Amino acid sequence: MNEIQLRDEIVRVGRSLFERGYVHATAGNISVRLDDGGYLITPTDASLGHLDPARLARLDANLQQTGGDRGSKTIALHSRIYAAATRFSATAGTRCVIHTHSTHCVALTLRDAAPGEELLPPITPYFVMKVGHVPRIAYQRPGAPEAAEAAAQAIARYGERGTPIRAVMLERLGPNVWHDSPAGAMAVLEELEETARLHWMSLALPQGAPAPLDEARIEELRRQFGAHW
Secondary structure, rough: OOHHHHHHHHHHHHHHHHHHHOOOOOOOEEEOOOOOOOOEEOOOOOOOOOOOOHOOOOOOOOOEEEEEEOOOOOHHHHHHHHHHHHHHHHOOOOOOEEEEEHHHHHHHOOOOOOOOOOOOOOOOOHHHHHHHOEEEEEOOOOOHHHHHHOOOHHHHHHHHHHOOOOOEEEEEOEEEEEEEEEEHHHHHHHHHHHHHHHHHHHOOOOOOOOOOOOOOHHHHHHHHHHOOO
């Protein structure tokens, strides 16, 4: 896609996420990495449901703004995600990052967790195939550089062990997901939030949460579909 098409695609995806309740008010942001190394990102305090393609922030490769409304402060986090994810072959084509405050994902981080615990166990095959591991990033204020550093470290850690990731979860804030296009990143987000909703619902069952897929079933997904788990 050229830049004009990408601007329109950001608007389309933002409206879709807003209308279906994945984002609310002025929460969330979308960025795209351009061929020249620069970025488009949604403006600060903008509703994803009411974006204007001409007013999206345009930044150069050094994160200096060159056009549009003032860009979201999360570009610093997004740029670290791009740099970290593109190091690994499975995610080398990363061109879009989406951040939302999706309800069930955030709700799961309000529960106590053991150090190093991920957001979700592998309870469905499509979560394993389309999302993969989702490390939790300890709470930092919105825009904190420590969160960007922690996200980059998590991406490197999982990638180096052969399980590249497409999402991290900022505790009490929401997920950041990435893929090779806005539509691809939105699909990751949809699968992640749906799995979080299923897991949240299962916690109320008399028998408790279901057992995760075992290693034999996950290995089958690796062989048949190339899952990175």
